[in-house]
Amino acid sequence: MSADDACNQIVDTIFKVLIDGSKRDYIGERISQLEHCLQAAAQALDSGADEETILAALLHDIGQFTTSPDQKQMICDASALNDLDPGAVDGAKQISVGVTGHERIGAVYLRQLGFSEKVAALVESHVPVKRYLTAKYPDYYDGLSGASKLSLKYQGGPYTQEQVELFEKDPLYAIKVQIRQWDDAAKVVDLKVPDLEYYRPIAIRHLLEQKGRVTV
Ligand SMILES: [Fe+2]
Numbered sequence: 001m002s003a004d005d006a007c008n009q010i011v012d013t014i015f016k017v018l019i020d021g022s023k024r025d026y027i028g029e030r031i032s033q034l035e036h037c038l039q040a041a042a043q044a045l046d047s048g049a050d051e052e053t054i055l056a057a058l059l060h061d062i063g064q065f066t067t068s069p070d071q072k073q074m075i076c077d078a079s080a081l082n083d084l085d086p087g088a089v090d091g092a093k094q095i096s097v098g099v100t101g102h103e104r105i106g107a108v109y110l111r112q113l114g115f116s117e118k119v120a121a122l123v124e125s126h127v128p129v130k131r132y133l134t135a136k137y138p139d140y141y142d143g144l145s146g147a148s149k150l151s152l153k154y155q156g157g158p159y160t161q162e163q164v165e166l167f168e169k170d171p172l173y174a175i176k177v178q179i180r181q182w183d184d185a186a187k188v189v190d191l192k193v194p195d196l197e198y199y200r201p202i203a204i205r206h207l208l209e210q211k212g213r214v215t216v
Contacts, residue, residue, distance in 0.1 A: 007207040010113050014062065014203070015196050021065025030189050034196070037061055039186035042193035044179075051202050053175055055115065056122035057182050058199055063106025063123070103127040114210050121172060122179055127155050129180035132167050135159040145187065 022034030041058035107124035133140040135158035141149065159167065167173060
């Protein structure tokens, strides 16, 4: 199999994971998970970000979908979410607000498939950045969706001052915060953005670069 074919197969696999995962409800939000990922990627694209950052934005939640049914869901009382975000959930008594550790699951999965360490690190950081921002900027918490406020509790809550200072020394600190901001804004109903196939050549080029088959 050629390197091109192998990379195409990897991209087929991750796109299928995103499409199949999107068939599950994005509980607590009013758009699908796939729309959310595409909107995050579109913001990266519009900002002129590099291709690794664009891919990280597109794939930041992939760990939500690569999980088996027994993986630990963050379950909470749906009425608590309705208090925070009226109309977000109808009927259900208990809901999941995500998969515990999905950022780490996603990063491991992407490394295994051949994505770069930068892509994996950016994916891995999008939950810790929420912990950073809620510690650093109290107003940030108020702007989170109901589901995101609830999942923060399961993710360890806001950082301590020591953790805040440590995070600000990370060389990827600024771009990690940027991805989180795109993530937060990627919840617009009926927004028109490029579809998944738009990102295929970017992902293939990236995977080929990682294999050392092309020069950049
Ligand atoms: Fe997200």
